[in-house]
């Protein structure tokens with residue numbers, strides 16, 4: 001079976017038709033489909049803002065919208081995702097109109113077979129890819145188009161100046177921002193103890209880093225790692241740290257290095273959340289990173305602690321010009337420190353300041369949907385998007401949501 005799972009969003013208010021679609025897709029022996037079904041246009045639009053799909057299949061007549069209007073609204077949120085329209089027997093004209101306006105295909109209800117559905121999905125994805133590759137980036141209103149993939153992915157390390165400064169929040173939200181832009185992204189908690197990814201994502205992982213450490217080095221490869229990764233609905237893949245006391249185990253240097261090498265083959269960007277205390281494993285792992293980002297509060301203790309941390313990492317032999325910092329304003333400071341002052345204090349570039357988002361953080365943690373997934377705070381998402389683009393060297397001027 002093909003490795004790639006094709007995510008399909010189906011807008012269909014008829015439960016019987018939706019069930020039939022699900023059954024037809026399940027019959028495939030070559031491709032795995034992940035079908036997400038909604039009955040109302042509003043729900044489809046919410047899904048499209050929060051999750052990444054490979055194709056959208058829409059019935060034009062649903063309880064809260066009908067006809068061409070349904071197509072236009074879906075298209076406005078999924079310009080880069082192929083749309084397949086479901087029509088009735090006598091709706092050829094409407095079907096043609098949607099094709100002229102960008103739909104990739106249409107299927108006549110009642111005449112859909114297993115093979116015609118799968119063919120339509122696969123060809124639509126291919127045609128859309130071709131169309132996007134022929135469209136200059138600057139003419140696209142929104143871009144969710146990935147750049148030409150690199151041979152090996154980039155490893156981006158993140159470390160807190162001290163505990164509780166917002167490191168994991170930055171890693172998860174930056175990962176989601178990149179994943180929603182259709183980059184391949186993995187977020188990893190490379191720490192021997194419990195980390196907060198599971199809380200931030202509202203997901204209790206069935207598997208985690210600990211079970212990888214039990215394998216001998218020769219058995220750890222891309223395939224094994226894929227099995228250990230959690231697939232978040234936004235497209236972000238996640239490797240969690242141990243979740244219970246009996247799983248806590250030191251990470252040995254060779255395992256850490258082998259895992260990082262495999263991660264380079266899996267994703268365009270691997271974001272590693274490191275523990276904020278020094279160890280030989282953290283040292284050797286950081287030395288394998290393409291960049292290292294310090295996360296800090298703007299207050300004096302955090303900055304002083306961050307400076308010591310960066311000096312140590314430089315002493316380890318990590319190129320200082322590949323070190324940068326992100327300031328997280330977890331609370332509104334009565335005396336905000338300027339980026340330029342922080343830069344001279346830390347001795348590295350400051351990529352930006354993440355604004356205070358107390359309420360959004362609380363709601364995000366309660367719901368298990370990070371801010372960048374739910375778009376709870378536009379200022380937070382906008383700033384972090386710009387910072388993430390600076391870090392990855394991707395364009396900053398293109399709005400992605």
Ligand SMILES: Nc1ncnc2c1ncn2[C@@H]1O[C@H](COP(=O)(O)OP(=O)(O)OP(=O)(O)O)[C@@H](O)[C@H]1O
Pocket residue numbers: 160162163164165166167168169170196276328329330331354355356357358361362365
């Ligand atoms: N921009 C922000 N505004 C307000 N609160 C924030 C912001 N970013 C993070 N927080 C809050 O700060 C707390 C710590 O965040 P987080 O767990 O990401 O930090 P951390 O540095 O990874 O912590 P640890 O050292 O425990 O791993 C959380 O309650 C989080 O919701």
Ligand SMILES: [Mg+2]
Pocket residue numbers: 167168169195196273
């Ligand atoms: Mg953390």
